[in-house]
Amino acid sequence: MKEQESLVQVKNLKTHFFTEEGVVKAVDGVDFEIFSGETLGIVGESGCGKSVTALSIMGLVESPPGEIVEGEINFAGQDLTELSEDEMRKIRGNDIAMIFQEPMTSLNPVYTVGDQISESLILHENLSKKEARDRAIELLERVGIPLPGQRVE
Ligand SMILES: Nc1ncnc2c1ncn2[C@@H]1O[C@H](COP(=O)(O)OP(=O)(O)OP(=O)(O)O)[C@@H](O)[C@H]1O
Ligand SMILES: [Mg+2]
Numbered sequence: 001m002k003e004q005e006s007l008v009q010v011k012n013l014k015t016h017f018f019t020e021e022g023v024v025k026a027v028d029g030v031d032f033e034i035f036s037g038e039t040l041g042i043v044g045e046s047g048c049g050k051s052v053t054a055l056s057i058m059g060l061v062e063s064p065p066g067e068i069v070e071g072e073i074n075f076a077g078q079d080l081t082e083l084s085e086d087e088m089r090k091i092r093g094n095d096i097a098m099i100f101q102e103p104m105t106s107l108n109p110v111y112t113v114g115d116q117i118s119e120s121l122i123l124h125e126n127l128s129k130k131e132a133r134d135r136a137i138e139l140l141e142r143v144g145i146p147l148p149g150q151r152v153e
Helices: 050-058 085-091 113-125 129-142
Strands: 006-019 022-035 066-075
Touching: 006 050, 022 050, 022 066, 050 066, 113 129
Parallel strands: none
Antiparallel strands: 006 022, 006 066
16 A cells, blocks of 8 residues: 655756766756655666766765756755755765665675675764664664674674
8 A cells, every 4th residue: 555645756857967068968857756655666778867866866966067957856845956965964874875876886895794784874873883783784684684693794
């Protein structure tokens, strides 16, 4: 059963890149809404703007050259495009997270699975190293990873 609470509304989102060769309209008028408990898949050919849409929501579009030139990203009663970097940092990793493309470059193979999960818990939830490790094991267990105590290592 789908819950009816609307969580995210993206309205007429336009994210453009201002390059020396001209303006790249990577995202040019995207609209969608996500409800609580709902999963939305966005499909499209390479370069059509899926990642730039996600990066826009996260407030991680590199500027310059990128800029959200129009539109709204409403989440929990506020327009994310209007928030300061400090306000956005509180939301990122707590309420909205992103698994980046190409895990071989965004996840450092030198760190264990436990370290990777603990890092955001230490930063965002102020947990100690030990608390974060225990919580990481608990989270792995919750999503059905066998032997989570070993997997964190
Ligand atoms: N920094 C940038 N400067 C100029 N253009 C950019 C920049 N970053 C992304 N783009 C362009 O924005 C467009 C959308 O890219 P995006 O990465 O969102 O595509 P995608 O749908 O995620 O593709 P894929 O399926 O390959 O991951 C592409 O044309 C890309 O070249
Ligand atoms: Mg992509």
